[in-house]
Amino acid sequence: MESNKVEQLLEAYFEGATTLLQEEQLRTYFKGSNVAPHLESYIGMFSAFALAKEETLDVPIQLPKQKKKINYRWLSGVAAVAVLAIGLAVQFINKDNDNEIFTTYASEEVAVQKTKQALGFMGKMFSESTAQLGTVKEFNTTTSSFFKQ
Known part of the structure; x- marks a missing residue:
């Protein structure tokens, strides 16, 4: 060559x-x-x-045994079915008790009065919190005029 x-x-x-x-x-x-x-x-x-x-290698190669992998997707599906079955069982067991009303007050009038008081208190707190939003609105207008320049 x-x-x-x-x-x-x-x-x-x-x-x-x-x-x-x-x-x-x-x-x-x-x-x-x-x-x-x-x-x-x-x-x-x-x-x-x-x-x-x-050249050849005459010694047999021994690979380590692989650990069996757990299929977590299958396991999570089984857990979801178990939770669903328990939830349905609890619903069917408590189906007999659905007609009873559980109250902690002696009469319905007291319960209605306490509910009105709680809703009035929530309305008052809501009004106070919305009054504070005016400060936030003022802050937004100040920063927006600062960034426009």
Whole structure:
């Protein structure tokens, strides 16, 4: 093989652009006896590749046992069904007690009065909190005029 062609193949080989056939041509060239003197330094490299290709490992490889993975999606589905079943069971058990009204007051009039007081208190608190929103509105107009400039 010509020295120029071998140099081109070597350059392509080191760039990783050779085919398997071209690599085989390089191996056979460097195994032969008529290697160009300036390419003799590559003989050792290609002979080492040939030796490495013949080496084998006779010891069997033992892979560690893999732990069994738990399918959490399936497990979460089972948990959801269990919660649903418990919820439905509680509803059916308490179905008999739905007609009873549970109160903590002695009479309905007291309960109505306490409810009116609680709603009045909530209305008063709501009115006070909305009065404070005027300050927030003023803050918004101040910052918006600052950023417009």
